[in-house]
Amino acid sequence: MVKKRRLPKELTTVTKVSKTIALIMFICLPIIGFLYGMQYQQVLDSTQFMQQVQPYHAKSVKTVIPSITSSTQYNGDDYQAGVEIDDAKFSLNYPNGWRVSIKKDPGFMSFKRFEISVIPPDVKLNQGENFWGGFIVDAYPPQSSIEKWFTNFLSTPINGMNMEDNNRSYYTYNTSEIGNKTAYLIQTSNSAPQFVHIGFEPREIILGEYYSYQIGFFQNGDSGFSKLIENELFPTLNFQ
Secondary structure, eight states, rough: OOOOOOOOOHHHHHHHHHHHHHHHHHHHHHHHHHHHHHHHHHHHHHHHHHHHHHHGGGOOOEEEESSOOOSOOOEEEEEEEEEEOOTTTTEOOOOTTOOOEEEOOSTTOOOEEEEEEEETOOOOTTTTTOOOEEEEEEEEOOSSSSHHHHHHHHSGGGGGGOTOOGGGEEEEEEEEETEEEEEEEEOTTTTOHHHHHHOOOOOOEEEEEEEEEEEEEEEEEEETTTHHHHHHHHHGEEOO
């Protein structure tokens, strides 16, 4: 007959301490599980949203705003260097040899959108293609400061996502120059929650007298295209 081994008495005796620990675990574990589940669901929702909008994103290198589907065709109007673009108070005085066309989109929310397709002088497209890459300019109502832009436009849902707890501290910016204006590269800060990192993409902001502008890129697959645009075309942009 096999003799059963009994656990030590101190492990099976109910005490005040064990009751207290059990009560704390009974209260805390469901709350912790609920909070973790809420955070996990936010990450899932953000990921699913980004997957849904991915077909409308172009391949990018640095700054991207939800844009057009990457394609070999582009139906824009030829653009003459230095001409003001559709009363949006900006122009592009691109170098000789570049081919530039512009397509105005209706935009959404409260801004105008201009898709500017470019082909460098030394680029040869494949047969049937008329599209290499370009950048997007969204024209918003004017703002007196970058902080005003944060308040008026980053207080709204990010990329269509429902972000009631959006917070200014989630974002930071660095300054540079694009054309004749200071540009603010807005990015998420280290303190931002994961769902904000997932739902927000860096963007360049320019504050003009008549509009504030948001700039991003779209392309047809050539690597390094954004750096070429930044070096060759951005210095020729003029914002009023």
